[in-house]
Amino acid sequence: DAGVIQSPRHEVTEMGQEVTLRCKPISGHNSLFWYRQTMMRGLELLIYFNNNVPIDDSGMPEDRFSAKMPNASFSTLKIQPSEPRDSAVYFCASSLEGGYQPQHFGDGTRLSIL
Amino acid sequence: DQQVKQNSPSLSVQEGRISILNCDYTNSMFDYFLWYKKYPAEGPTFLISISSIKDKNEDGRFTVFLNKSAKHLSLHIVPSQPGDSAVYFCAARAIGAGSYQLTFGKGTKLSVIP
Numbered sequence: 462d463a464g465v466i467q468s469p470r471h472e473v474t475e476m477g478q479e480v481t482l483r484c485k486p487i488s489g490h491n492s493l494f495w496y497r498q499t500m501m502r503g504l505e506l507l508i509y510f511n512n513n514v515p516i517d518d519s520g521m522p523e524d525r526f527s528a529k530m531p532n533a534s535f536s537t538l539k540i541q542p543s544e545p546r547d548s549a550v551y552f553c554a555s556s557l558e559g560g561y562q563p564q565h566f567g568d569g570t571r572l573s574i575l
Numbered sequence: 576d577q578q579v580k581q582n583s584p585s586l587s588v589q590e591g592r593i594s595i596l597n598c599d600y601t602n603s604m605f606d607y608f609l610w611y612k613k614y615p616a617e618g619p620t621f622l623i624s625i626s627s628i629k630d631k632n633e634d635g636r637f638t639v640f641l642n643k644s645a646k647h648l649s650l651h652i653v654p655s656q657p658g659d660s661a662v663y664f665c666a667a668r669a670i671g672a673g674s675y676q677l678t679f680g681k682g683t684k685l686s687v688i689p
Contacts, residue, residue: 504619506677564621568616569617
């Protein structure tokens, strides 16, 4: 079975540019999560979708960040305009809802803003 | 304030011996605990979990122990193999509102020496 698929794996761009990260969750999973990992803060939850609806976006750092989930098999995380401090690894994860269900992670997008 | 703490940033173990990774938590509302393994340039991979109604869960070479009174859990790997060399993250989820959210520790890097 295919796991969570993220693209691109690496992104290098200049400050001020728009960045779009993509995620395809595991088929049948109805919960989707975007995380950011940095050395200083570890893994932080940015936003959580359930059945394609954003439930909790309290972790989104500021208005430059936005996320969408137009359907059950696709989500995007957009940064506009990007800044050097956004450089991090961004992970997408999905899970089944309810009970004791683990989250399954993609391999991440390593983002570098110059 | 870190609610999930992995106090050992690194651990070295001889192949064939037992690896014990530790994790402490402070939030008494946590009811589900997970261990993830992460190789470089890959996403965290779910390894094993335990709910708060149990004190032990075993899966092959991996066993997780939960001591609720001490707010402590540990992951035992027996016997350790070189392929187990990775960063291990402890994570916890609270019951109630926001129960989808995992809180992660900062990780312990395990090196298994052949």
